[in-house]
Amino acid sequence: MEGGTYIDSGATAFDEVDGIVTVSSTGTVNTVNVGDYVITYMATDSSGNTDTKTRNISVLPLSDKAKIEALEVIGTIPMLERNATLEGVDDNKNGVRDDIDHYIHKKYSKKDHVSAMTQMAISMQQSLIVDINDGIAVKKANQKVVEAINCIYSKFDRTAGDEQPANAAKIIESLTTNTKQRLLAYLAYNKALDGTSWSTPEGNTCE
Template identity: 45%
Template sequence: MKVFSMKRRPMTGLLCICMLTACGVDSAEPVNNEAARTPAQKIAKMQDSGGLPELERTDTVKGIDADKNGIRDDIDAYIQKTYPSEEQQKAVSQYARSLQASLSVDKADKIAVKAITNEKARAISCIFEKIPNGKSPNGDRVVKEILSMTTNTRQRLFEYIALDKALDGAVISLPSGHVCDE
Protein backbone atom coordinates (compact mmCIF):
# COMPACT_ATOMS: atom_id res chain seq x y z
CA MET A 1 0.00 0.00 0.00
CA LYS A 2 2.87 2.40 0.73
CA VAL A 3 4.39 1.74 -2.70
CA PHE A 4 1.13 2.72 -4.37
CA SER A 5 0.83 6.01 -2.44
CA MET A 6 4.43 6.97 -3.18
CA LYS A 7 3.85 6.55 -6.92
CA ARG A 8 0.61 8.45 -6.71
CA ARG A 9 2.09 11.60 -5.09
CA PRO A 10 4.54 12.43 -7.91
CA MET A 11 1.84 11.84 -10.52
CA THR A 12 -0.58 14.08 -8.65
CA GLY A 13 2.10 16.77 -8.39
CA LEU A 14 2.87 16.59 -12.10
CA LEU A 15 -0.81 16.77 -12.94
CA CYS A 16 -1.23 19.88 -10.78
CA ILE A 17 1.76 21.58 -12.40
CA CYS A 18 0.44 20.81 -15.87
CA MET A 19 -2.98 22.19 -15.00
CA LEU A 20 -1.52 25.38 -13.50
CA THR A 21 0.75 25.92 -16.47
CA ALA A 22 -2.12 25.47 -18.90
CA CYS A 23 -4.20 28.04 -17.02
CA GLY A 24 -1.45 30.66 -17.00
CA VAL A 25 -1.67 31.92 -20.59
CA ASP A 26 -4.71 32.16 -22.79
CA SER A 27 -3.37 31.26 -26.21
CA ALA A 28 -6.33 33.01 -27.84
CA GLU A 29 -5.02 36.39 -26.58
CA PRO A 30 -1.23 36.49 -27.03
CA VAL A 31 -1.37 40.09 -28.25
CA ASN A 32 -3.10 41.34 -25.07
CA ASN A 33 -0.84 39.40 -22.71
CA GLU A 34 2.60 41.09 -22.57
CA ALA A 35 4.32 37.97 -21.25
CA ALA A 36 3.02 35.88 -24.16
CA ARG A 37 4.34 38.23 -26.86
CA THR A 38 7.32 37.23 -28.91
CA PRO A 39 10.33 39.56 -28.94
CA ALA A 40 9.39 40.62 -32.49
CA GLN A 41 5.87 41.53 -31.33
CA LYS A 42 7.25 43.53 -28.39
CA ILE A 43 9.64 45.44 -30.67
CA ALA A 44 6.85 46.13 -33.18
CA LYS A 45 4.63 47.48 -30.39
CA MET A 46 7.40 49.78 -29.12
CA GLN A 47 8.11 51.01 -32.66
CA ASP A 48 4.40 51.65 -33.29
CA SER A 49 4.06 53.61 -30.04
CA GLY A 50 7.15 55.70 -30.79
CA GLY A 51 8.99 54.31 -27.75
CA LEU A 52 11.58 52.68 -29.99
CA PRO A 53 12.80 54.15 -33.26
CA GLU A 54 12.38 52.08 -36.38
CA LEU A 55 15.96 51.66 -37.52
CA GLU A 56 17.12 51.15 -41.07
CA ARG A 57 18.81 47.79 -41.53
CA THR A 58 20.14 47.83 -45.09
CA ASP A 59 23.11 45.65 -45.91
CA THR A 60 25.52 48.61 -46.11
CA VAL A 61 27.74 50.31 -43.56
CA LYS A 62 26.64 53.82 -44.52
CA GLY A 63 22.92 53.14 -44.73
CA ILE A 64 20.47 55.61 -46.24
CA ASP A 65 21.41 59.29 -46.06
CA ALA A 66 19.16 60.95 -48.65
CA ASP A 67 19.98 64.52 -47.57
CA LYS A 68 23.75 63.75 -47.57
CA ASN A 69 24.35 65.39 -44.17
CA GLY A 70 26.54 62.52 -42.93
CA ILE A 71 23.88 61.05 -40.63
CA ARG A 72 21.65 58.11 -41.53
CA ASP A 73 18.10 59.36 -42.10
CA ASP A 74 16.57 57.15 -39.39
CA ILE A 75 19.00 58.47 -36.77
CA ASP A 76 18.56 62.02 -38.02
CA ALA A 77 14.77 61.74 -37.61
CA TYR A 78 15.20 60.25 -34.14
CA ILE A 79 17.46 63.13 -33.05
CA GLN A 80 14.98 65.74 -34.34
CA LYS A 81 12.11 64.01 -32.54
CA THR A 82 13.88 63.22 -29.27
CA TYR A 83 15.86 66.36 -28.50
CA PRO A 84 13.66 69.48 -28.38
CA SER A 85 16.47 72.00 -27.90
CA GLU A 86 18.28 73.11 -31.06
CA GLU A 87 21.65 73.17 -29.31
CA GLN A 88 21.12 69.60 -28.08
CA GLN A 89 20.12 68.50 -31.59
CA LYS A 90 23.30 70.05 -32.98
CA ALA A 91 25.48 68.36 -30.34
CA VAL A 92 23.92 64.92 -30.85
CA SER A 93 24.05 65.36 -34.64
CA GLN A 94 27.76 66.22 -34.42
CA TYR A 95 28.36 62.94 -32.58
CA ALA A 96 26.15 60.90 -34.92
CA ARG A 97 27.98 62.36 -37.94
CA SER A 98 31.43 61.60 -36.50
CA LEU A 99 30.37 58.11 -35.47
CA GLN A 100 28.95 57.38 -38.93
CA ALA A 101 32.16 58.62 -40.56
CA SER A 102 34.25 56.47 -38.22
CA LEU A 103 32.63 53.31 -39.60
CA SER A 104 33.88 54.09 -43.10
CA VAL A 105 37.38 55.29 -42.28
CA ASP A 106 40.32 53.28 -43.66
CA LYS A 107 41.40 51.28 -40.60
CA ALA A 108 44.93 50.84 -42.03
CA ASP A 109 45.44 54.63 -42.20
CA LYS A 110 46.59 55.44 -38.63
CA ILE A 111 46.43 59.20 -39.25
CA ALA A 112 42.80 59.02 -40.49
CA VAL A 113 41.84 56.73 -37.59
CA LYS A 114 43.34 59.14 -35.06
CA ALA A 115 41.69 62.14 -36.76
CA ILE A 116 38.20 60.59 -36.74
CA THR A 117 38.69 59.47 -33.14
CA ASN A 118 39.58 63.03 -32.17
CA GLU A 119 36.40 64.21 -33.94
CA LYS A 120 34.35 61.70 -31.95
CA ALA A 121 36.01 62.85 -28.72
CA ARG A 122 35.13 66.48 -29.53
CA ALA A 123 31.54 65.49 -30.31
CA ILE A 124 31.20 63.53 -27.07
CA SER A 125 32.59 66.49 -25.12
CA CYS A 126 30.06 68.71 -26.88
CA ILE A 127 27.22 66.40 -25.80
CA PHE A 128 28.41 66.57 -22.20
CA GLU A 129 28.59 70.37 -22.48
CA LYS A 130 25.08 70.74 -23.92
CA ILE A 131 23.42 67.89 -21.97
CA PRO A 132 25.01 68.07 -18.53
CA ASN A 133 24.77 65.28 -15.97
CA GLY A 134 21.82 65.63 -13.66
CA LYS A 135 19.53 66.36 -16.60
CA SER A 136 17.41 63.74 -18.28
CA PRO A 137 18.64 62.28 -20.53
CA ASN A 138 22.21 62.57 -19.36
CA GLY A 139 25.14 62.78 -21.76
CA ASP A 140 26.36 59.26 -21.05
CA ARG A 141 23.00 57.75 -21.99
CA VAL A 142 22.83 59.83 -25.16
CA VAL A 143 26.28 58.65 -26.31
CA LYS A 144 25.44 54.99 -25.66
CA GLU A 145 22.05 55.32 -27.36
CA ILE A 146 23.40 56.87 -30.57
CA LEU A 147 26.25 54.34 -30.65
CA SER A 148 23.84 51.40 -30.37
CA MET A 149 21.56 52.87 -33.04
CA THR A 150 24.50 53.47 -35.39
CA THR A 151 25.91 49.95 -34.96
CA ASN A 152 22.51 48.26 -35.36
CA THR A 153 23.60 45.65 -37.90
CA ARG A 154 26.31 43.04 -37.82
CA GLN A 155 28.33 44.72 -40.57
CA ARG A 156 28.22 48.13 -38.83
CA LEU A 157 29.15 46.61 -35.49
CA PHE A 158 32.12 44.79 -37.04
CA GLU A 159 33.34 48.06 -38.59
CA TYR A 160 33.13 49.73 -35.19
CA ILE A 161 35.07 46.86 -33.59
CA ALA A 162 37.68 47.07 -36.37
CA LEU A 163 38.12 50.78 -35.61
CA ASP A 164 38.56 49.96 -31.94
CA LYS A 165 41.24 47.39 -32.86
CA ALA A 166 42.97 49.93 -35.10
CA LEU A 167 43.23 52.23 -32.06
CA ASP A 168 44.91 49.57 -29.96
CA GLY A 169 47.84 51.21 -28.20
CA ALA A 170 46.93 54.73 -29.33
CA VAL A 171 46.80 57.59 -26.85
CA ILE A 172 43.82 59.90 -27.18
CA SER A 173 43.70 63.19 -25.29
CA LEU A 174 40.54 64.87 -24.11
CA PRO A 175 39.79 67.85 -26.29
CA SER A 176 40.09 71.31 -24.85
CA GLY A 177 38.67 74.64 -25.90
CA HIS A 178 35.71 74.89 -28.23
CA VAL A 179 34.36 71.38 -28.83
CA CYS A 180 31.05 72.04 -30.58
CA ASP A 181 30.99 72.59 -34.35
CA GLU A 182 28.09 75.03 -34.11
Protein backbone atom coordinates in the same frame (compact mmCIF):
# COMPACT_ATOMS: atom_id res chain seq x y z
CA MET B 1 1.96 35.44 -29.87
CA GLU B 2 3.87 36.96 -26.95
CA GLY B 3 2.84 40.54 -26.31
CA GLY B 4 -0.11 40.34 -28.68
CA THR B 5 -3.81 40.66 -28.00
CA TYR B 6 -5.93 37.56 -27.45
CA ILE B 7 -9.58 37.85 -28.44
CA ASP B 8 -11.67 34.87 -27.46
CA SER B 9 -13.89 33.71 -30.31
CA GLY B 10 -16.35 32.20 -27.83
CA ALA B 11 -18.54 29.14 -28.41
CA THR B 12 -22.14 28.30 -29.23
CA ALA B 13 -24.29 25.29 -28.33
CA PHE B 14 -27.55 23.93 -29.71
CA ASP B 15 -30.06 21.75 -27.86
CA GLU B 16 -32.77 19.77 -29.66
CA VAL B 17 -35.37 21.00 -27.17
CA ASP B 18 -34.20 24.46 -26.19
CA GLY B 19 -32.44 25.38 -29.41
CA ILE B 20 -29.50 27.72 -28.79
CA VAL B 21 -28.50 27.55 -25.13
CA THR B 22 -26.36 29.73 -22.88
CA VAL B 23 -22.62 29.11 -22.90
CA SER B 24 -20.33 30.42 -20.16
CA SER B 25 -16.54 30.37 -20.18
CA THR B 26 -13.77 30.27 -17.60
CA GLY B 27 -10.04 30.76 -17.92
CA THR B 28 -7.81 33.56 -19.16
CA VAL B 29 -4.92 34.00 -21.58
CA ASN B 30 -2.03 36.23 -20.51
CA THR B 31 -0.07 37.08 -23.64
CA VAL B 32 2.69 38.66 -21.58
CA ASN B 33 3.73 35.23 -20.34
CA VAL B 34 4.70 32.50 -22.79
CA GLY B 35 2.93 29.20 -22.09
CA ASP B 36 -0.17 27.07 -22.57
CA TYR B 37 -3.63 28.16 -21.44
CA VAL B 38 -7.03 26.44 -21.33
CA ILE B 39 -10.41 28.08 -21.85
CA THR B 40 -13.36 25.99 -20.65
CA TYR B 41 -16.84 26.46 -22.10
CA MET B 42 -19.96 25.17 -20.32
CA ALA B 43 -23.35 24.91 -22.01
CA THR B 44 -26.45 24.68 -19.80
CA ASP B 45 -29.99 23.88 -21.00
CA SER B 46 -33.28 24.79 -19.33
CA SER B 47 -33.31 21.52 -17.37
CA GLY B 48 -29.92 22.20 -15.84
CA ASN B 49 -28.07 19.69 -17.96
CA THR B 50 -24.51 20.74 -18.77
CA ASP B 51 -21.78 19.89 -21.19
CA THR B 52 -18.24 21.25 -21.31
CA LYS B 53 -15.63 21.68 -23.99
CA THR B 54 -12.13 23.13 -23.77
CA ARG B 55 -9.93 25.17 -26.07
CA ASN B 56 -6.14 25.02 -25.72
CA ILE B 57 -4.28 28.27 -26.38
CA SER B 58 -0.49 28.49 -26.72
CA VAL B 59 1.32 31.83 -26.35
CA LEU B 60 4.47 31.51 -28.43
CA PRO B 61 7.64 33.57 -27.81
CA LEU B 62 8.59 36.38 -30.15
CA SER B 63 12.02 36.29 -31.73
CA ASP B 64 14.42 39.07 -30.71
CA LYS B 65 13.93 40.64 -34.13
CA ALA B 66 10.16 40.55 -33.79
CA LYS B 67 10.36 42.08 -30.31
CA ILE B 68 12.44 44.96 -31.62
CA GLU B 69 10.07 45.49 -34.54
CA ALA B 70 7.08 45.47 -32.17
CA LEU B 71 8.71 48.11 -29.95
CA GLU B 72 9.41 50.22 -33.03
CA VAL B 73 5.80 50.03 -34.18
CA ILE B 74 4.43 51.30 -30.86
CA GLY B 75 7.10 54.00 -30.62
CA THR B 76 8.98 52.67 -27.58
CA ILE B 77 12.20 52.74 -29.58
CA PRO B 78 12.97 54.56 -32.83
CA MET B 79 12.18 52.80 -36.09
CA LEU B 80 15.58 52.19 -37.63
CA GLU B 81 16.72 51.47 -41.17
CA ARG B 82 18.50 48.15 -41.57
CA ASN B 83 19.73 47.92 -45.14
CA ALA B 84 22.90 46.06 -46.01
CA THR B 85 25.18 49.09 -46.30
CA LEU B 86 27.33 50.69 -43.64
CA GLU B 87 26.28 54.19 -44.62
CA GLY B 88 22.54 53.59 -44.78
CA VAL B 89 20.18 56.15 -46.31
CA ASP B 90 21.17 59.82 -46.09
CA ASP B 91 18.95 61.62 -48.58
CA ASN B 92 19.79 65.12 -47.35
CA LYS B 93 23.53 64.37 -47.44
CA ASN B 94 24.27 65.84 -44.01
CA GLY B 95 26.42 62.91 -42.94
CA VAL B 96 23.77 61.38 -40.69
CA ARG B 97 21.54 58.43 -41.52
CA ASP B 98 18.03 59.74 -42.10
CA ASP B 99 16.49 57.52 -39.40
CA ILE B 100 18.96 58.79 -36.80
CA ASP B 101 18.46 62.35 -38.03
CA HIS B 102 14.71 61.91 -37.53
CA TYR B 103 15.25 60.47 -34.04
CA ILE B 104 17.43 63.40 -32.97
CA HIS B 105 15.00 66.06 -34.19
CA LYS B 106 12.04 64.25 -32.68
CA LYS B 107 13.59 63.74 -29.26
CA TYR B 108 15.47 66.99 -28.72
CA SER B 109 13.92 70.43 -28.86
CA LYS B 110 16.89 72.57 -27.82
CA LYS B 111 19.01 73.74 -30.74
CA ASP B 112 22.26 73.09 -28.84
CA HIS B 113 21.18 69.53 -28.10
CA VAL B 114 20.25 68.86 -31.72
CA SER B 115 23.59 70.24 -32.93
CA ALA B 116 25.62 68.26 -30.40
CA MET B 117 23.81 65.00 -31.10
CA THR B 118 24.11 65.55 -34.84
CA GLN B 119 27.84 66.09 -34.46
CA MET B 120 28.04 62.83 -32.50
CA ALA B 121 26.05 60.99 -35.17
CA ILE B 122 28.31 62.28 -37.95
CA SER B 123 31.46 61.24 -36.09
CA MET B 124 30.04 57.79 -35.33
CA GLN B 125 29.05 57.34 -38.97
CA GLN B 126 32.59 58.15 -40.06
CA SER B 127 34.02 55.59 -37.63
CA LEU B 128 32.16 52.87 -39.55
CA ILE B 129 33.55 53.74 -42.97
CA VAL B 130 37.09 54.87 -42.15
CA ASP B 131 39.91 52.84 -43.69
CA ILE B 132 41.07 50.84 -40.67
CA ASN B 133 44.40 50.16 -42.41
CA ASP B 134 45.14 53.88 -42.45
CA GLY B 135 46.40 54.65 -38.95
CA ILE B 136 46.28 58.41 -39.42
CA ALA B 137 42.71 58.31 -40.72
CA VAL B 138 41.63 56.13 -37.79
CA LYS B 139 43.14 58.59 -35.30
CA LYS B 140 41.42 61.52 -37.01
CA ALA B 141 38.09 59.69 -36.92
CA ASN B 142 38.57 58.96 -33.24
CA GLN B 143 39.45 62.58 -32.54
CA LYS B 144 36.14 63.61 -34.11
CA VAL B 145 34.28 61.18 -31.84
CA VAL B 146 36.09 62.49 -28.76
CA GLU B 147 35.33 66.09 -29.73
CA ALA B 148 31.67 65.23 -30.28
CA ILE B 149 31.42 63.59 -26.87
CA ASN B 150 33.08 66.61 -25.28
CA CYS B 151 30.54 68.83 -27.04
CA ILE B 152 27.65 66.78 -25.63
CA TYR B 153 29.05 67.15 -22.11
CA SER B 154 29.29 70.90 -22.59
CA LYS B 155 25.72 71.30 -23.87
CA PHE B 156 23.77 68.89 -21.65
CA ASP B 157 23.29 70.47 -18.22
CA ARG B 158 22.54 67.72 -15.70
CA THR B 159 21.67 70.27 -13.03
CA ALA B 160 18.91 71.60 -15.30
CA GLY B 161 17.35 68.19 -15.75
CA ASP B 162 18.94 67.42 -19.10
CA GLU B 163 19.68 63.86 -20.13
CA GLN B 164 22.91 62.36 -18.81
CA PRO B 165 25.60 63.20 -21.41
CA ALA B 166 27.10 59.71 -21.28
CA ASN B 167 23.70 58.19 -21.95
CA ALA B 168 23.03 60.56 -24.83
CA ALA B 169 26.32 59.63 -26.49
CA LYS B 170 25.71 55.92 -25.89
CA ILE B 171 22.31 56.10 -27.58
CA ILE B 172 23.86 57.45 -30.78
CA GLU B 173 26.47 54.70 -30.65
CA SER B 174 23.73 52.07 -30.34
CA LEU B 175 21.60 53.55 -33.12
CA THR B 176 24.58 53.76 -35.47
CA THR B 177 25.62 50.13 -34.93
CA ASN B 178 22.13 48.67 -35.32
CA THR B 179 23.01 45.87 -37.76
CA LYS B 180 25.57 43.09 -37.58
CA GLN B 181 27.56 44.58 -40.45
CA ARG B 182 27.69 48.01 -38.83
CA LEU B 183 28.58 46.59 -35.43
CA LEU B 184 31.42 44.53 -36.91
CA ALA B 185 32.76 47.61 -38.69
CA TYR B 186 32.66 49.56 -35.43
CA LEU B 187 34.44 46.77 -33.57
CA ALA B 188 37.11 46.69 -36.28
CA TYR B 189 37.54 50.45 -35.92
CA ASN B 190 37.99 50.10 -32.17
CA LYS B 191 40.44 47.26 -32.73
CA ALA B 192 42.45 49.54 -35.00
CA LEU B 193 42.71 51.99 -32.09
CA ASP B 194 44.49 49.43 -29.90
CA GLY B 195 47.80 50.81 -28.69
CA THR B 196 46.96 54.41 -29.53
CA SER B 197 46.45 57.21 -27.05
CA TRP B 198 44.68 60.54 -27.12
CA SER B 199 44.07 63.44 -24.81
CA THR B 200 40.80 64.93 -23.66
CA PRO B 201 40.14 68.03 -25.76
CA GLU B 202 39.99 71.43 -24.11
CA GLY B 203 37.74 74.33 -24.87
CA ASN B 204 34.77 74.40 -27.21
CA THR B 205 34.78 71.41 -29.56
CA CYS B 206 31.26 71.90 -30.90
CA GLU B 207 31.03 72.41 -34.63
